Amino acid sequence: MMSRIFSGIQPSGELHIGNYLGAVKNWVGLQHQFDTFICVVNYHAITIPYAPEDLRRRTHEMAVGLLAAGIDPEKATLFVQSMVPEHTELAWIFNTITPLGELERQTQFKEKAGRQEQVMAGLLNYPVLQAADILLYRADIVPVGEDQVQHLELSRVVARNWNARFSPDEPYFPEPQARLTPMRRIVGLDGQAKMSKSIGNTVGLMESPEQIWEKLRPAVTDPARKRKTDPGEPERCPTIYPLHRAFSSPDTVLEVEVNCRGAKWGCIDCKKVLHASMVAELTPIRERAAELEADPARVTETLERGAVKARAVASQTMADVKTRMGLPLA
Numbered sequence: 001m002m003s004r005i006f007s008g009i010q011p012s013g014e015l016h017i018g019n020y021l022g023a024v025k026n027w028v029g030l031q032h033q034f035d036t037f038i039c040v041v042n043y044h045a046i047t048i049p050y051a052p053e054d055l056r057r058r059t060h061e062m063a064v065g066l067l068a069a070g071i072d073p074e075k076a077t078l079f080v081q082s083m084v085p086e087h088t089e090l091a092w093i094f095n096t097i098t099p100l101g102e103l104e105r106q107t108q109f110k111e112k113a114g115r116q117e118q119v120m121a122g123l124l125n126y127p128v129l130q131a132a133d134i135l136l137y138r139a140d141i142v143p144v145g146e147d148q149v150q151h152l153e154l155s156r157v158v159a160r161n162w163n164a165r166f167s168p169d170e171p172y173f174p175e176p177q178a179r180l181t182p183m184r185r186i187v188g189l190d191g192q193a194k195m196s197k198s199i200g201n202t203v204g205l206m207e208s209p210e211q212i213w214e215k216l217r218p219a220v221t222d223p224a225r226k227r228k229t230d231p232g233e234p235e236r237c238p239t240i241y242p243l244h245r246a247f248s249s250p251d252t253v254l255e256v257e258v259n260c261r262g263a264k265w266g267c268i269d270c271k272k273v274l275h276a277s278m279v280a281e282l283t284p285i286r287e288r289a290a291e292l293e294a295d296p297a298r299v300t301e302t303l304e305r306g307a308v309k310a311r312a313v314a315s316q317t318m319a320d321v322k323t324r325m326g327l328p329l330a
């Protein structure tokens with residue numbers, strides 16, 4: 001049987017090149033090799049304060065972005081978490097077999113809890129819901145960035161605990177394996193923090209060529225290149241060189257290296273070439289997104305179909321789980 005992968009993404013609104021390169025572009029390739037489930041995790045999003053109207057908009061925009069970026073609903077199962085109630089049902093069950101200590105020592109919990117005045121139980125139990133997301137589909141593989149490895153480890157603990165208690169002879173849940181995303185984390189255009197829309201150091205996937213240039217022009221480059229005649233070192237260029245490696249052809253990347261080290265061009269010339277590469281890749285995505293934005297009913301219908309496909313698997317898992325736990329089926 002084809003291996004199954006599960007990926008979740010927060011409904012953060014419009015995609016930007018950070019989450020596109022770090023996750024989504026990878027999924028677009030993986031959907032051809034694996035039975036792929038992609039879930040917009042809106043139940044995770046409500047563990048911190050939010051405005052309902054804003055969440056609705058961000059969820060829709062994320063779906064549009066994923067479809068425009070190349071997630072094919074004929075190949076992958078794309079759906080919204082709250083449309084498949086089995087996620088929270090299984091999460092409750094997993095809460096009963098997850099040691100509190102495991103949750104309290106999660107780095108992300110400690111970071112997020114430190115920023116809240118009052119910490120809600122949902123924030124602590126977030127990784128339990130994440131375990132339910134993955135194990136509901138009995139996914140073998142989870143594509144993750146490095147910051148997600150600890151959560152995935154918790155999903156493996158949950159699978160192990162549940163199997164030991166309720167399915168000791170033949171493990172029912174696989175212990176999902178991490179598949180690290182090939183792209184290293186992309187630093188923001190300020191050369192400092194991780195790319196984030198709230199900091200404003202990234203490029204939105206739907207931005208126009210002019211807007212992209214406005215972002216690239218002031219981006220931080222190798223500090224050694226003060227003048228055009230100063231030779232640079234691409235590896236010390238925190239922003240433009242990594243983006244060339246993501247968006248430009250191998251020949252162009254080579255040209256960048258030669259011209260940078262040999263001071264054969266200035267950083268603005270280099271940025272213009274990157275701009276052309278980015279516009280070439282992002283224009284079709286922006287055009288597809290505009291088509292989808294013009295027809296919101298089509299997006300809703302795609303998500304509904306995705307939820308039906310997801311529920312077919314999820315309800316079977318819940319029936320198996322309940323049977324093994326002595327819980328009557330509805």
Ligand code: SF4
Binds near residue numbers: 225268
């Ligand atoms: S020439 Fe290009 S790679 Fe070199 S420092 Fe400037 S922007 Fe970066």
